[in-house]
Structures are given as structure tokens and as C-alpha cells.
Amino acid sequence: MKTVDAHLAEILGAVRPLDPVQVDLDSALGATLAEDVASPVALPPFDNSAMDGYAVRAEDVAGAGEDAPVVLPVTLDVAAGDTARRAVERGFVTRIMTGAPVPEGADAVVPVEWTDGGTVKVAIRRTPPPGNAIRRSGEDVRAGDVVLPAGTVIGPAQLGILAGVGRRTVLAHPRPRVVVLSTGAELVEPGTPLGHGQIWESNSFTLVAAVRQAGGEASRRGAVGDDPAAFSATLDALLGEADAVITSGGISMGAYEPVKEALSPLGTVRFEKVAMQPGMPQGFGLLGDRQVPIFTLPGNPVSSYVSFMLYVKPALARMRGLPAGPPVTITATTTAALRSPAGRRSFLRGVLTSRDGAASVTPVHGQGSHQLAALAGANALIVVPEDVTELPEGADVEVIPL
Numbered sequence: 001m002k003t004v005d006a007h008l009a010e011i012l013g014a015v016r017p018l019d020p021v022q023v024d025l026d027s028a029l030g031a032t033l034a035e036d037v038a039s040p041v042a043l044p045p046f047d048n049s050a051m052d053g054y055a056v057r058a059e060d061v062a063g064a065g066e067d068a069p070v071v072l073p074v075t076l077d078v079a080a081g082d083t084a085r086r087a088v089e090r091g092f093v094t095r096i097m098t099g100a101p102v103p104e105g106a107d108a109v110v111p112v113e114w115t116d117g118g119t120v121k122v123a124i125r126r127t128p129p130p131g132n133a134i135r136r137s138g139e140d141v142r143a144g145d146v147v148l149p150a151g152t153v154i155g156p157a158q159l160g161i162l163a164g165v166g167r168r169t170v171l172a173h174p175r176p177r178v179v180v181l182s183t184g185a186e187l188v189e190p191g192t193p194l195g196h197g198q199i200w201e202s203n204s205f206t207l208v209a210a211v212r213q214a215g216g217e218a219s220r221r222g223a224v225g226d227d228p229a230a231f232s233a234t235l236d237a238l239l240g241e242a243d244a245v246i247t248s249g250g251i252s253m254g255a256y257e258p259v260k261e262a263l264s265p266l267g268t269v270r271f272e273k274v275a276m277q278p279g280m281p282q283g284f285g286l287l288g289d290r291q292v293p294i295f296t297l298p299g300n301p302v303s304s305y306v307s308f309m310l311y312v313k314p315a316l317a318r319m320r321g322l323p324a325g326p327p328v329t330i331t332a333t334t335t336a337a338l339r340s341p342a343g344r345r346s347f348l349r350g351v352l353t354s355r356d357g358a359a360s361v362t363p364v365h366g367q368g369s370h371q372l373a374a375l376a377g378a379n380a381l382i383v384v385p386e387d388v389t390e391l392p393e394g395a396d397v398e399v400i401p402l
């Protein structure tokens, strides 16, 4: 049987980063920068006030105190957004608001709380240190500084600085558009009545959510039945708008395996058994002129989710232009004995807890690959290597946090 590592290596060898495109800031969340972004100007672009108060020449108010206020005439108001170039003459002050440019000549701002708030003349009751409450130009960024290097994933704060340096679009690897398609004649949409022999379709909801968490843009197609021709027609129709496709179900040894039947003849999608539990049946390949990766995951709900974490998530990282490899593990102590089939790497569902810096993991009850409720109660996968069939309570194990 193919190993887990070999299957992942094959997938990562076939999948490429999406070509960088100009992305508008409005849709750049989750994209990966493909350019170094430098600021064309200093930030802040001008010296400005950090507080509402009065711009002064510090020497004019030296010695001001509660018992000896300094009273000075107020010449004008400078509000945020004032684009005129202002100046403060010796012996005068200007009222100034937070974010407003500091007038020439002023070298400190006195917060309004230190004064009587006068608008014609003002009594100042504390001496500001030089530079008080002034945000200097270039304090955050100097003109020409790279604020975000290529390879940065754009999150909320990164969007902020991109806008803050005046960018409207950036060159970035876009979020991969992933279509999720379930197969199985027994599947009905949640929210509709269930007949005998039917179950509510759940994999597409899990997989769409997992794609979004992995930085992709997911769209969910309702389940197609067990007819390979219908499956092929659906796939053909969606290929143009997908950067990757995930299917679930229809790939094992049954009489009705639409995914396998439709894709095997193409010769570009390989169906194999991978030495893992759950998730033994796997398929992967490339479709059409655009070489769109397709991940045909097993239908059992736990198997499809585990397969996503092991293979699709790293592939999406690569498509996003990010470092890609096997899931990160941490070491934890198992609180119960574990069993695993010989020759297969097991990914048991467990609850990972950490106390005083020591991690422990407890396998959940219900380790069947159909036991979705047990999966929903877990927060980690316990990895048991291929050559291990039993582990005692207290053994150290590697764990993949979910």
C-alpha cells in the first residue's frame, strides 16, 4: 500500500502556486502577497497632534503650574483635515485637534485637560515637556520602507497597512477557489425529510468550512447521485470556475462508484489505497487544460475530514504560495491505551488538553470512520505509526491539533 508520506509528496509535487494577480483590497483578505510592498511616503506623513488641546512653543509656557497658570491668546483652530500650512507666533497658541498638523513653530501640545479650555485666551496649568503629544512624521514608517514582504498572508492588520500606504490593489496569489461536490444516492439535504435508507448529507458542509479555514474560497454543490455521467456533467460545468475540486464518496470497491468510474478512464486521476486509518481509499489527479487538481476523498465523514487535513490543506497552502508540508504535530501523553491496525498509520480522534505546560490526550469513544458525533467532540488527531499496534496508557504520542 502507498504510504501517507508518499501520497502527500505526490500531491505537493503536482500542485503549483496560483499565478499572482492584481487583487483589489476589498477582496484581498487571505491572499498572499507576491510583491514587497513599500511605502511611498513617511507615516505619519506630517507631524500631528496626539491629543485635543493647544499647540504651543514650549518656551512660552515654561513654569506653568496649578498655582501659576500661563495665560496666552489663542490665534486659530487647527482641525484634523486642515490642509493649510499654519504657524504659531511667539507668545500665541493655536487650538489643535487629534490628527491635525502641528503648526510650524509649535513644539509641544498641551492637552485641553491641563487648561481652562479657553477659545480667545487660554490659561495653561501645566508645563508640557518638549515634543509633548506630537506624533512625528516617519515615526511608524520611513518613505521607501518595505512594510510587508512578499509571502505575507493578508489579514485585517495587513489590509490596514496596505491602505495606510495608499495601495488600492496588490500583486498577490489569490485564495484558491475550491468546489466541493458530494456523491451518493442515499444523501439528502439537511432541512429536508429523511426517507428509509437515506442520511443527511454532511461532508460538503465540513469540507467547505475546512477549505475556508485553510484560506480557500469554497463553494458547495449539492450531492450528485451515483450516476457517473451525471457526475461528469456536473464536473465539466464547474471546472472553468475552480482552482481545485474536492469530491467525497464513490471511490471504493462497490458496484456504484461514480467518481472512480467517471474519472478512471481519463488516466489523469489515480485511485489508490493509502496505508492509513481512516481514509484508506484515496484519489488525486489533474483535470483539463488548466490542470485543475482534484481530490477524491472517501465518503465516510471522518475519513473525508482526516484526508482533508492530511492532503488538501497542505495542497491549498502550496496553491496560496505558502510553505507546505505535513500537518504540524505536538507531543502529548495518552491517558488511555491505544490500538491501531498493523501496517497503517492511524489518526485516532482525541481530546487534547494542556495543564502546567504538559499536554495530554484522551481518545474519544467511537473511533469508527462513520462516527461524526465523536469527531465533533474531538479537537485533535492522535497519530499512531504504521509499525505500532498497541500503546499503553502514559505513552508519548504525536498529535495533530484540529
Ligand SMILES: Nc1nc2c(c(=O)[nH]1)N[C@H]1C(S)=C(S)[C@@H](COP(=O)(O)OP(=O)(O)OC[C@H]3O[C@@H](n4cnc5c(N)ncnc54)[C@H](O)[C@@H]3O)O[C@H]1N2
Pocket (backbone or CB within 6 Å): 182, 183, 184, 186, 187, 199, 200, 201, 202, 203, 204, 248, 249, 250, 251, 252, 253, 254, 257, 278, 279, 280, 281, 297, 298, 299, 300, 301, 303, 369, 370
Ligand atoms: N469491499 C470494500 N469496501 C469498502 C472498502 C474496501 O476497501 N473494500 N473501503 C471502505 C472504506 S475504508 C471507506 S472509507 C469507504 C469509502 O467508500 P467511498 O469513498 O466509495 O464512499 P461511499 O461508499 O460513497 O460512502 C461511504 C460512507 O459514507 C457515507 N457518506 C458518503 N458521502 C457522505 C456525505 N456527503 N455526507 C454524509 N455521509 C456520507 C455513505 O453513506 C457511506 O456510509 O468504503 C469502505 N468500503
Ligand code: MOO
Pocket (backbone or CB within 6 Å): 276, 277, 278, 279, 280, 281, 298, 300, 303, 369
Ligand atoms: O479507512 Mo475508511 O477511510 O475509514 O473507513
